[in-house]
Amino acid sequence: MEKIWLQSYMSGVPAEVDVDAFASLADLFEKSAQAFSERTAFINMGKALSYAELDRHSRDFAAYCQSVLKLPKGARIALMMPNLLQYPVALFGALRGGYTVVNCNPLYTPRELEHQLQDSGAEAIVIVENFAHVLQAVLPRTQVRHVVVTGLGDMLGFPKSLLVNLVVRHVKKMVPAWRLPGALRFNQVLAAGRQAAFQPVAIDHEDNAFLQYTGGTTGVAKGAMLTHRNIIANLQQAHAWLNPVLKPAGDEVIITALPLYHIFALTANCLTFLKIGATNVLITNPRDIPGFVKELAQHRFTCFTGVNTLFNALLNHPDFARLDFSALRVSLGGGMAVQKAVAEKWKQVTGKPLIEAYGLTETSPAATINPLDLPEYNGSIGLPISSTEVAIRAEDGRYLPPGEVGEICVRGPQVMKGYWNRPEETAKVLLPDGFLLTGDVGVMDDKGFVRIVDRKKDMILVSGFNVYPNEVEDIVALHPGVLEVAAIGVPDEHSNEAVMIFVVKKDPALTADELIKHCRANLTGYKVPRHVEFRDELPKTNVGKILRRALREEYLAAAGKSARDAA
Structure with a gap:
């Protein structure tokens, strides 16, 4: 296949990336934790967590799972919480222990949660107490044997943690009554893990790092098996694309309003920026636009990711335009189509273009991104990123030349291994030649830019x-x-x-x-x-x-x- 898109790459972006640069996501984490130990890794509700602290806490979580819970390598651990400091602690603890992370949307109904826990065979779950009542309703019908519950304020430090939990539980009454006998508290787990042994685990590139469930909007939700190699490839690809405009290590501040349990923020924000020692500002409730804007005013952020509706909501808040955007260099939109009206207003207000990207859960997620030196919105979802091929396919299976409309197909090291325990469903989307059928209709021009037309089903x-x-x-x-x-x-x-x-x-x-x-x-x-x-x-x-x-x-x-x- 002729990679016509390479001619349109921004200077400094390579055609290929090194997928073997890290042995595993645990290896990536440990190298970053050592290199950037004194820098701030995450900020949430005004509380900063350094890379060294994240290293210690995640090690304690992993030790508890290994030595106390006796979970074997490969066991599935579900995480069900919004953007809190507890999330990266549990995430990296699970990955360091050789476990597979099963991300769960905190807004799941009991039916949806039961399906995902049953389907994944998760043995443990970390859940924020606001949604513990949902787990209570389905727990007996799952294989979950260990439940860890956390409050929104648990990692904010004394006395803020007590105050936040008090307000959430008793003033705002955001925690419905729940009863989960034998449930452990998150901070107790970390304290006990501190005294437990942790044994580093040999992790293979083909081991599952995540069972990342698709939205289920077209049927039963399926778990995409995303291996350590898939995710490493995609964060390497994202870093290669961003690298020409990034500041020296440690100087980047990225706003993470999209939930980390979603593949976009998980890879693009959490993992890619972990590699360079950046600071992730975690927004727990981005739907509170006034509160979100006030939080933005506290930071000189350099990067911002989101979806069209989020950008639109911010632009329609009167205080957003008064923020300082002088440090902002990268604004990236994905998850859904970025509308021209929103992109144009974003540039008018911030002075920076809103760059559109495209991907799927099944591609870890990035597949195409527009060049970061793009002066303005162009209506395209961008170019195939490094080490990635995109083909446009007709209904009869033929691969079409530039200018013709067909189904977008993606091939690259970030494409999932398949759907968990669903070989028939996997065969429907993964072709023998390695291409993934995306279900999206699009067209590629002679410069390699892809324009998405729509979902086939829509x-x-x-x-x-x-x-x-x-x-x-x-x-x-x-x-x-x-x-x-x-x-x-x-x-x-x-x-x-x-x-x-x-x-x-x-x-x-x-x-x-x-x-x-x-x-x-x-x-x-x-x-x-x-x-x-x-x-x-x-x-x-x-x-x-x-x-x-x-x-x-x-x-x-x-x-x-x-x-x-x-x-």
Whole structure:
């Protein structure tokens, strides 16, 4: 395959990376902890944790799992918490012990949590007490034998830890009653681990580092087996892409608002920036935009990652534009399409371009990133990163030339080993030649830039013409009266499907007729929305990705009910 994208690489970015630079993620961690011992690794709620402290605490966690819990190498340990200092302690402790980390969304319902714990065969879990009642409901039906519970303030130091836990439990009443007999407290585990022996473990590149579950929005959630080699490859790739613009080791401060249990923040923020001794500022509740903006004012941050909805929410808070962006050099958007209107306003406010990237859980996650010297938004998801190949594939399996639309396929060392205990599902997406079928429709130009058209499953068919929701959403979002928008296809007796948009207003006076007129001026007739519904908010995943599927299901359920009522 001719790698036409190499011609467009920023100066200093290599075509290939060294995947063998680290023996394992534990090796990476220990080298960084030694090299940057006195520097700050993480900050959360005003509390700083140095690399040396993270080294000690994670060692204690690993020792407890080994010597007290007697967990064998390869055992699965579930982590279910938002961005707290406890997360990197448990994460690196588990990795150093040779265990496989199973990241769990704290907002899981009992059904979702039960499925993931059962499917992964997790034997232990570290969970924040706010969600312990959910675990209580399903624990007897899982293989979990060891439960470690933590409070939001447990690692903030005396007396702040007591104050935060008191307010969370008794003033804000954010901790529903729970009962888990035999559960251990996180700080007690660390204290006991301090007295226990820790034996370094031989970890192979092909050992599973994570069972990272897909969102499950298209069916049963599956655990992507991400090996130490997969993750090392991707953090090496991300570092190679960032390196030309990074400051000397230890001078980078990255804002981590996306949850670390999500693969984007896990690899891009936590692991990649650990390699260079950076400081991660952990935002526990990024949905509290006023509180988030106040926290940003406390730091001279150099890097910022997020999703479109997060950037949009910040830009619409009046105090955000008053922040000091003089140190900011990298703003990276992923997880969902970055809209042109948001990217342009981000540059206007911060003075820096919002660079779009693309990836999947199955690719650890990065597959393509735009050059960091890009002067402005270009509508592309970027170039295949170092040691990565991207091909565009037709329905019949042919690989298409530049300019033709097809399914985006990715090959590289960051592509997962497969789905945990699901060989049939693995075979559906991993081709014999090593390419991964992403399920995304896109096109590559003659410079190697890839443009994503849409998810195959989200494509709308209007009178035989393909309509891609991203395109409609981009146009609607350009209207100054729109805060957020989602487009879906709904049944139509004349055209098979029609475009429907759900809109959150920025301007209360905005009308459906005004939006339709705006779309007619910017879209071909069959792409213009036939239906407009205004909402106070749109359904989203915990990382802020708008759930088109949920909107479609709501619409179909309501339409079905109306039809029955009419009958």
